[in-house]
Amino acid sequence: MSASQQMTAVDLTGLSNAELVRLERQIAQKHSGMVPWGIVAWAFANLLCWLALWPLVFLEVIPLWLGFVIASLNISLVYLPTHEAQHHIIGRPGTRWHWLNELVGHATSWMFLYPFEVLRVTHLDHHRFSNNPDLDPDITNHADGPLSAIWVSIQQRQPGAKRVGDYLGCLARSKREDLIRLTLVYRLAYFGILIALAWTGHALEAFFLWWLPYQIAATYTNFFLSYAPHSPGMQEGRYRDTKNWRSKVGNIGSMGMQFHIVHHLHPYIPLTRTPAAYWEMRPILVARGCKLEM
């Protein structure tokens, strides 16, 4: 039996709540506190790659279909670095690398059409009120099955969708009405860029390098970051609102979300450390009665 198997086979069900909390925190601290430089490199390399696609396609160095494939990957890869920054994982306020944390967030979130602070405020509310039908801004990603989740994601990006109201309500509850105005500015700027490109003869480039890749990326992100770890059937509560699950496309294909339970319990742990933290925490999670598929 390997060391990790021995560790996950330990029975901790007899420990008190205080003892479980102490053990869980020890493991979380062991896997946090470092600057995830890989994520920082990922954020800026991804941004530069996507920006480079535009001249490369305009100058016909690469064909539009190839630009579309790469752009879809780029925009699908935007959210995770901003997500790390939303949780101050790259640098906490008052620390040396806080400026870099904020730079990563602001420099990349616009590709996903949202101001960084909007993503942060709404996402932190998702953590605070996970699966609450009235207060979780991401509740509209819940669905009964995978195909339904894809359809729901598309439906919730329609102009009159419930999610629009949920996000506005979240920002209003957080007394951040200023962010509603900023979101509007971002959205108008996005439309302005698309329209300007279209009327100067580059509508197909705008469509295949930004509009369609964003739609694919938003569906993909909603599916793996929200639907898969939170529904169907997940409840409210620290050890009940998400789970460990086995993805058919693996941990990389599901953007590391198989171990989403670790992120919800300790959102300051970098994404790349959540698998190791999970395997160490597993006996504690078993003792807590969490839903675990691995």
Add this chain to the structure above:
Amino acid sequence: MEATLKYLTRILPLVFGIGFLAPLFAQAMAVAGLLDPEQRLAVGLAVGGGWGLLASITGRWI
């Protein structure tokens, strides 16, 4: 603020339909070699503008 937001939310699909979809359809038809330039733009404006108007009224594109 809220009224402005509601107004913009209402008209943005129409703006998108005329501003983006119309030239997009026209340029797609050009790539496919369909119609002449004036006809392409007219079709693009009719389809894009019409779809945008419908989305503005109903609050959904599909």
